[in-house]
Structures are given as C-alpha cells and as structure tokens.
Amino acid sequence: xxxxxxxxxxxxxxxxxxxxxxxxxxxxxxxxxxxxxxxxxxxxxxxxxxxxxxxxxxxxxxxxxxxxxxxxxxxxxxxxxxxxxxxxxxxxxxxxxxxxxxxxxxxxxxxxxxxxxxxxxxxxxxxxxxxxxxxxxxxxxxxxxxxxxxxxxxxxxxxxxxxxxxxxxxxxxxxxxxxxxxxxxxxxxxxxxxxxxxxxxxxxxxxxxxx
Numbered sequence: 001x002x003x004x005x006x007x008x009x010x011x012x013x014x015x016x017x018x019x020x021x022x023x024x025x026x027x028x029x030x031x032x033x034x035x036x037x038x039x040x041x042x043x044x045x046x047x048x049x050x051x052x053x054x055x056x057x058x059x060x061x062x063x064x065x066x067x068x069x070x071x072x073x074x075x076x077x078x079x080x081x082x083x084x085x086x087x088x089x090x091x092x093x094x095x096x097x098x099x100x101x102x103x104x105x106x107x108x109x110x111x112x113x114x115x116x117x118x119x120x121x122x123x124x125x126x127x128x129x130x131x132x133x134x135x136x137x138x139x140x141x142x143x144x145x146x147x148x149x150x151x152x153x154x155x156x157x158x159x160x161x162x163x164x165x166x167x168x169x170x171x172x173x174x175x176x177x178x179x180x181x182x183x184x185x186x187x188x189x190x191x192x193x194x195x196x197x198x199x200x201x202x203x204x205x206x207x208x209x210x211x
Contacts, residue, residue: 030068032058037079042121046129051075077139080126083119084147091154105203107158111175112199114151115183124187151176161210171209175202 036058040049051072055065069075091110114120123144130140155172156163163169182198185191 026068029058029060029064031082033060033065033068033075034079034082037075038083038118038122041076041079041125042118045125046076049076049125073133073136073139076126077136077143080119080123081143081147083122084150087114087117087119088147088150088154091151091158104159104206105200107155108175108179108199108203108206110158111151111155112179112182112195115179116186116195120183121187124184148176159206159210168209171206175206178202 033054037049037054040054040057044053051065051069052062054075055062058065065075069078091114126136126140127144130137152172155161155176159172161168161172163172178198182191182195186195
C-alpha cells in the first residue's frame, strides 16, 4: 500500500508525467508515416518506396505501418491526399490575408506553387505507377479528380471568377492546366525565370477576362 500511495503521490506532484493518450500517439504515428511516404515517393519513385523504407524513415516498425495502412496502395494514396489537403489549407489561408496577397499575380503564383514542390513530384510518381498498376489506377484516378475539383473551386473563389460568364470556367481550368505544365517543366530543371514571366502574363490574361 505504501508503494502504491507513494506512486500516486509522485504522479499527483507532477514528478512522473502521464503517458500520452493512445489515440494521440496513433495520430502522430499516422502523420509521420504519411509525410515519410510523400518524401520517399518524391525521392525514390514507386519502385523504391516500399512500406519498409517508409516505416524506417518515419521511425516506426513495419508492423506499425501496416497497422495503419493495410496495403502499400492504401499508404501512398492516403499520403498524397493528406499533403494535397495541407496545400489546399494553405491556399484557403489567402482568404484571410490582406488585398495585396489576394492580387491576381499572387494568386496565380500560389496556384502554380501547388505543382512545383514535393507533393507534385510524389503525385507524378503515383500517376506513373498507376498507368502500369491495375490495382492502383482507379484509386489514383478518383483521388486526382477529387483534388482537381477542390483546387478548381478554391481558384474560382480566390480569383473572384464568375463561371456563369461564357469562357470563364475554361480560363480558370486553363490556368490550372498551365500550372501543371510548369510543374512538369520544373521536374528536370529549375524553371523559375520562365515561370515568373508566364505567371505575370496569366495574371494579365485573367484581368482581361475576369475584369
């Protein structure tokens, strides 16, 4: 009884911190796995990104990784979706900034940035894998359609575009297609200088079309 009382007294005094709740630890482990999966996919491609490689980078066991994601396809589609949502959140934050941050060149630049970082490289590897993996293809197709719809919706809101006007929807979609093309060009070489000129020109086009 003395030992039990002593332990209780020690905890009450704050000398022995209580362990983190199991659910919180699970969320942290899942996030680490998703972030590690995106990094591995961007760096090593589909062939070099096994569940074991991702688990090692995340600092967890392979068994822990498979507890969260039953298959390799589950892990990597969830990873790309997770980071896509993180980037969408960053875009949404432009709604709460000053007018300068919402100026069309800044909005176009922010949209282009979606396609020039680690996320796009990871998504690109997933697209290539899906073109050859029948099991993966429908999942990636559905994911990309969902991400594409969300990105288009955010772009319309940020640009103040009225898609009831003929040609406006196509102009916004053309902007996103252009951004994806710039992302592809940036995979092999640093395309910053040309990209900046294209962004400026697209901002002028949007001013002319959207008013």
